[in-house]
Amino acid sequence: MPDSPEQVVREVGKRLGQPRLGKDALVKLLKQAENALSELSQSSSLQDALHALSKSLVQTTLLNHKDKDVKLLVAVCFIEVMRILAPDPPFSDEILKEIFRLFISIFADLTETSSPYLTRRMKILESVAALRCSMIMLNIGCEDLILDMVKIFFTSVRQGLQQSVCQAMLSIIMQILTEKVTQPLVDLILRNLVKDDKGASHKLAFDIIHNCAEKLEPIVRSFLSSCIFNKDIPVNDLRKLHHKVILEIFQCAPQILFAVIPNLTHELLSEQVDIRLEAVHLIGRLLALSNLHFGHENKLVFIEFLRRFSDKSAEVRIAAIDAAKACYMVKSSGDEARDILTSLQGRLLDFDEKVRIRAVNTVCDLAKSNLSSFPHEVILLAAERLRDKKASVRKNVMHKLLELYRDYCEKCSKGTATVNTRYEQIPAKLIVCFHNDIESFRPQNMELIFAEELFPSSLSPKERATHWIEFFSYFKLEHIKALNIIFSQKRRLQLEMQAYLSLRAKKEEPSDEIQKKICASFRKMATSFADTSKAEECFKNLHQMKDNNIFKDLVGLIDEGTTFATGRLIRDSFLKRIGHKHPMHSFFKILSIKCSYSIFNREMICAIFESLLSCGNELTDYVESACDLLLVVALVFPSLFQGSEEYLLELFSEESVLINEKTLRILAHLAKSTHHLSINFSNVVYPLLEQKCIEGTRAESKYAITAIASLHSPDDQKFAKLCKKVVSGLNDSRNVPTLLQSLGSILEHSPSVYELYGRQIVNSIQDILMSTELISTSGQSSLDGNSTCCCSCKLKVYCLKALVKGFLPRIARARINSILGKLLEYEKGLFPDIALCENDGPYLQLAAGKCVLKLATRWDSHISPELFRNTILMARDPSYIVRKSFICKLYGLLKRRAIPVRYACAFALASTDCSGDVRAESANYLSEVLKEQRRFFVQQNRASKDSIVDNPAYAVVFLIHTLAYDGGLPSNSYEDETSFPEFCSPLCVMLRELVEIDNVNRTEHGPTISFVSVLSGIFRAIQKAEDPSDSEITPKLHILSKIGLLIVKELDKHCKMSDSPRHILLPSSYYKLSGSERKVDECQENFISDKLVNRILKAHEPYKHQDNVKCSFVSERVSNESAPEREVCSSLSKLVGQNASVCDKGKGNKSLASGKAVSRKKDQNTNSSLDKENVSSCGSAGTKVSSPGSLGLSKEADSRYCVSLLDKQNRPMNRSSTRNTRASEADRNSCWQTVDISNFRLRECRP
Secondary structure, eight states: OOOOHHHHHHHHHHHHTSSSOOHHHHHHHHHHHHHHHHTOOOOGGGHHHHHHHHHHHTSHHHHTOSOHHHHHHHHHHHHHHHHHHTTSOSOOHHHHHHHHHHHHHHHGGGGOTTOTTHHHHHHHHHHHHHTTHHHHHHHTTOHHHHHHHHHHHHHHOOTTSOHHHHHHHHHHHHHHHHHOOOHHHHHHHHHHHTOSSOSHHHHHHHHHHHHSHHHHHHHHHHHHHHHHHOTTSOOOHHHHTHHHHHHHHHHHOGGGGTTTGGGHHHHHTOSOHHHHHHHHHHHHHHHHHTTTHHHHHOHHHHHHHHHGGGOSSHHHHHHHHHHHHHHHHHOOOSHHHHHHHHHHHHGGGOSSHHHHHHHHHHHHHHHHHTTTTSOHHHHHHHHGGGGOSSHHHHHHHHHHHHHHHHHHHHHHHHTSSOOOHHHHTHHHHHHTOOOTTSGGGSHHHHHHIIIIISSOTTOOHHHHHHHHHHHHTTOOHHHHHHHHHHHHHHHHHHHHHHHHHHHHTOSSOOOHHHHHHHHHHHHHHHTTSSSHHHHHHHHHHHHHOOOHHHHHHHHHHTOTTOOHHHHHHHHHHHHHHHOTTSTTHHHHHHHHHHHSOOSOOHHHHHHHHHHHHHTTTOOOHHHHHHHHHHHHHHHHOGGGGTTOHHHHHHHTSTTOSOOSHHHHHHHHHHHHTGGGOSSOOHHHHHHHHHHHHHHSOHHHHHHHHHHHHHHSOTTOHHHHHHHHHHHHHHHTTSSHHHHHHHHHHHHHHOTHHHHHHHHHHHHHHHHHHHOOSOOOOTTOSOSOTTOOSOHHHHHHHHHHHHHHGGGSSGGGGGGHHHHHHHHHHHHTTOOTTSOOOTTOHHHHHHHHHHHHHHHHHHHGGGOOHHHHHHHHGGGGOSOHHHHHHHHHHHHHHHHTTOSOGGGGHHHHHHTTOSSHHHHHHHHHHHHHHHHHHHHHHHHHOOOSGGGGGGSGGGHHHHHHHHHHTOTTSOTTOOSOTTHHHHHTHHHHHHHHHHHHHHHHSOOSSOTTTOHHHHHHHHHHHHTTEEOSSOTTTHHHHHHHHHHHHHHHHHHOTTOOGGGSOSEEEEETTTOEEOSSOOOOOHHHHHHSSHHHHHHHHHHTOOOOOOTTOOOOTTTOOOOOOOOOOOOOOOHHHHTTTTOOOSSOTTOOOOOOTTTTOOOHHHHHHHHSOHHHHTOOTTOOOSOOOOOGGGGSOOOOSOGGGOOOOOOSSOOOOOHHHHHHHHHHHHHGGGOEEEEETTTTOOOOOOO
16 A cells, blocks of 8 residues: 555655755655645644654755755745645744745746746745735745845746736735835836836736725825926936826826826926926827826816917927827817817917928828818818928928828728818919929929829829819919919920920931020920929930930820820830939939820810719809819810810700800810811801800800801801891890900901991991990890999990900001091090990090000000000009009000000009009019010010110100100299109109119120110110100100109119110100200209209108019909099199299190190190101101010900990091001101210111
8 A cells, every 4th residue: 555645745854854865866855745745735733744844845955955956846845835734834934034035036937938847836836826925925024035026026927928827926916015015116016017018027017006006006196296296306217207107007097196197287387398398298198098088087287288289398389299199099079189179270370390390290190090070171271381481391281281182082092081172172272382492382393293293193084083173173363373384384395395306306417407406495395394404404415315215205205195004104114214323313204204294184184074074964063163174274285185076076065054155265275276176166066156156145255256266267158147147136236245245256357257247337336335225135134243334334345345356457457547546535535426324434444445455466556655645544543443454454465465565654653553452563563574574575685776675674765755744744843842752753663673673683685685774875865855746845855864864873873874775766756856956954954963863762662562462364353342432643633733933934734634634735736637646757657566575466365354446437548548557657667766875966867
C-alpha cells in the first residue's frame, strides 16, 4: 500500500534536512513534496505533519537557493503550506518577508510565457491572491515589498497572459488599496495609466482605478489640485502629465474628477501661454470623449473654453480651433456644438494669418466629414478668405476649397452624396480671385485649376457637365468676365500653337521671314504663362527638338475632336517623350494642359445639350444656366459645337419653348462660323427666326436678325420680305418696340433694303415720333422697368435707334452729314419734328448723345467741333441719370477702342462732378482708358511722324478747345484768380493722370511715347494757333495752353522742352495757323504764373477713387433709385458772367452752359451749314481719326442702349453737296495744321 500524503510530506521534510544535497536530489524531493501537498486539504490539524517540511524549507540554503528550478519548487511548497495551514502560516514575520520576497522574484519571471514552469508561477500568483497574502504583507510592514510586487505586476503583465493571471494581479492590488492607499503606490498606478503604450499595463492601471475609485479619490484629487494650483512646486515627470492623468481618469472613473474639473478654469485664465494651451487641449479632448456632455455638465469651464477662441495668444486660438474640429466631428448637433461652431466661425476673420488658415482648414475638413448637414453659410464665409489680404491665406483657402469640391464631386459620382447647391457655389468663389501679384491667382494658373484640379480625373463628361451647369447658375457678370479671360487666353494659345505647327511643318527651307513669324508666335504664346521670359526660352528649346512625334502629340492635343480620355493618353505620351528628368518637364506639362481641350470639348458640349433637352419644355433655373453656359462657350470655342447639330435642330424645333434670347444668340454666333456646322440651318430655322423678329422681344429680334444675316446673303430677298412685314406691323401698331429693333438690325445688315422701303420706313417712324399717344405693346406694361421716362418717350428713342443703324454701313456716306446736323439739334434740346411729353427732353438728349458715340465708331471724321463739344459736355448735364448713363456708355466704347480716345475728355469733365459716384467712376474710367490706350499705342511701335495723333495725350488738344468755348473764361479777365482752380479742374485732372501714367510706365521709346514731351509740344503748338471760326476764342486757347504747360512742368520736374517733337499736327477744324505774329499780352504774362498753377494743383489733389467702382458696359442700365436731380457743379455754367476784364472791359461773357444754350453769333459762325463748318483753312472736312478702332463697325453688346437719330428729310444730297463731300474725302489726309515749335515760328505745311 502506497504512503499517504502526510507520510510523504514527513519523509521529504526529514530528508531535506540532510546536509549537502545536490540539485537533482533537491528537485526530486521538492517535487515529491509538491505533489503530496497538492493532495492535502486546508486543515490546522496537519501542522504536525508539515512541521518537518516547514522547518527544512526555511533553511537558508533552500530559501535563498541560487538555482531557479529549486527556488520555484521551494516557492510552490511554501504557498502550499500556507494554503493548508491558513489563516495561520507557521512562519515568523521575518521568514514571511523572505517568503514574499521569493514570491516576488518568481512573479518577475511571468514574462517568460513559453517557459515550462509558467503553470507553477501562475499557481503561486493565483494562490497569493486567493489567500489574501497582501494583507499579511501589510500587517508585517512589507510596504516596500508591496511596491516592488506591484511594479513587477505592471512590468510582467502582457497581452498574451491568461485572463486569470491578470485578474489575480488586479485582485492583489485591489486588496492592498482597500486596506491602505499610499502616495507611491498611487503614483505607480498613475504612471502606468498615462503610458503612451496602451498595452496590458495601461489596462491593469485602468481597471485598478475603475474598481478602486472611491479609495483613490482623495489622494488623486489632492494630487491633481496641487498640480493645478501649485505651479511653484518642483515638477516631476508625473506632475507634467497631470492633464493626461485627468483625461485617462475621465474615461475610467470620472467621479474622481468631480471636484477637480471646476479648477481647470484657473489654468484657462493663467498668465502663462503654455498652461492655457495645455488646458485648451485637455478640455477639447474631454468634450470629444463625452460627446459634448462635458460642456453641458460643466458650464463655467465650457464658457471659459469658448473664450479661448479669442485668446491673445495665436497658439491658444489655434489649439481652440483644433479642439473645435475634434468636438464637432464627434457631435454636430446641440447647443454646445452650435456654440463651438460659432466660435470657430469668428476665427475666419482673425488678425493672425496662421489662425485664419487653421480656421479655414478646419471648416473644410468638417464639411468633408458631413457634406449634407454642415452649415453652408460657414463654408461661404470660409470661401470669402479667397480675398484675404495675405497671399498665403488665399493660396491655402483655394487648395482646401478645391479639395472639398473634389471630394464632393467624387461622392456624388459614387452615389454617396447628391447635388448640393451650397457646394456648387465654390467654383464661383474661386474664379473671381484673379490677382496679378500672386502667381497662383493669375489667369494663367487659374486655367490649370479649372482644367486639372476642380474635378476628380475619374469624373465622366456627363457628370462634369452636370456640375458645370449647376455651379454656372451662380455666376454673375464678374464671374463670366473672369471665365472669358481664361477661355480667351486658352483659345489664343491654341490658335498660336496651331499657326506655329503649320509653319514648322512647311517643307521648304525656313527663311528669315518664317523664323520671325515663329519667334512672334513664341512671344504670343508665352503670355499664357506666369513667367513670360522663361516660357519663351522653353518654346525655343521645344523648337530645337528633333523628335517629330512630340509635335504630332501637340497636333493631337489641339484637335477639337480629342476626347478627355484620348487627351490624357496623348499628354502622357508627350511627357514621356520629353522625359521626366528633363529640366523643363514642368513647363511642358503645363503646356500640354493648356493646349488640350481639358476644360470643355465636344463631349462636354453634347453632354450639356443632353442635360438641357432632357428637361423637356420646362424653363427652370437649370435650363437657364445650361443656355448661359453654352453661350459663353460658343462665343470663344464655336468649333466645339461641331457634332452637336442634331441637338441644335431639336433645340430650335417648332415644339421647343427654349427659343429665347440666349439660344438665339448662340445660333447667331455659330452661324457666323458656318464651317463649324455640318448642317445647313438656313431653311430649317428661318421661319422661327422670322417669328421672333415679329413677335419676340427686342433682344430676341436682335439676335434673330443676326442669325439670318449670317445664314443668308445680305442681298437675300428674305431681308426685303422681312422688312416689308416689319413695316406693315409698325403701321398696325403691333409689338412696336420689337419691330423697331428688327427694323434697325435689318438696315444695319442689309443696307439695300433702305433703297427699297426708305420712304415707308421714314413715314412709319415719323408717325411714331409725332405721336403723343401710347402705342400698344402687345401686353408689355412698361418698355423699360428701370426707366422713369414714359412709354411714348421710349418708343421715340427706339425709333431713333432703329434709324441710326441705317447710317452705319459705308453706303450711307452721302447721308451722314444731314443726320449729324439733326443730331446737333437734339443735343441742344431742339426737337421740331418730335412730339414731347413733359419730361422727355433729357432722355432724348441722352439718346442723341449716345447716337453720336454710335456713329463715331464709323463716321468720327464727319463729326464737327460743335457736335463733339455738345456730346462730351453731356457728362455735365444737369440730370444725374443722363450723366451716369452717358459716361457708362462712353466707357464701354472706349474700353473696346471702338471710338477715338479724344472722347475721354468727357471723363475729365465729369471727374469733378458733385455726385460722388459719378465723380469716382469718371476718375476711374479716365485712368483705365488712358492706361489701356497707352499700352495699345506702345505696342503699335509706330515710327511715322503723324503717329502723335494716336497718342492718348493728344486728347488734351480737344479738351482745351472745349474749355475755351466756355464763357466762364473771358479772354481779357485776370483779376479774379479764385475762379481758375475750378474752371481748370478738368484740364488739371487729365494732365495729372497722364503724367502719373507716364512716370509709372516711362520707357525708352522716344519722345512720341512720352506723354510729358507730347504735352509740352501740344501746348506750345496751340500757343501759335488760333480758332478757325471765332477770334474771341483764340486768347482763351492761349491762356489754357500756358496754364497746361506750367502744370506739366510742375507735375514733372524732369520735363525737358528739348524732348518735345518738332512738329505737332493740330486738327484743322479746331485750329488754324496764326496769320501773323501776335503781340505779347503783358497782363496775361503776369497773371499766368507758377503761383496760379500751384493754386490750381492744390485745389485738385488726386482723388483716391475706389477700385470697386465699376459700370457694366454690357447692360449699361442706370438704376432708378431716388436720385434727386442735382445741379451740376460745372465751372462751364457757374463762371458765366463772373469775371470782368481788366485790360479790355467792354467784352461780354459767353457760355455753352453744358451744351444747351449757345450764343446766336456762334450759331451763325459754326452751324449755318455742317458742310461749311467742316471746311478748314486746308479745305478738309472734320478731323483725322485718332484711333484705328474708329474705322471699324462697333459690335455693341446690347443694342437696346444705342440711341439713334432721325434725318427728317432722308433725301439724297444734291450733286454739289456730293461733290463737296467727295472733295472733302479726297483731302482728308491733308487737313492737319503742322506747327514747327522748335524756334517759335509758325508755318503751314502739307505732308
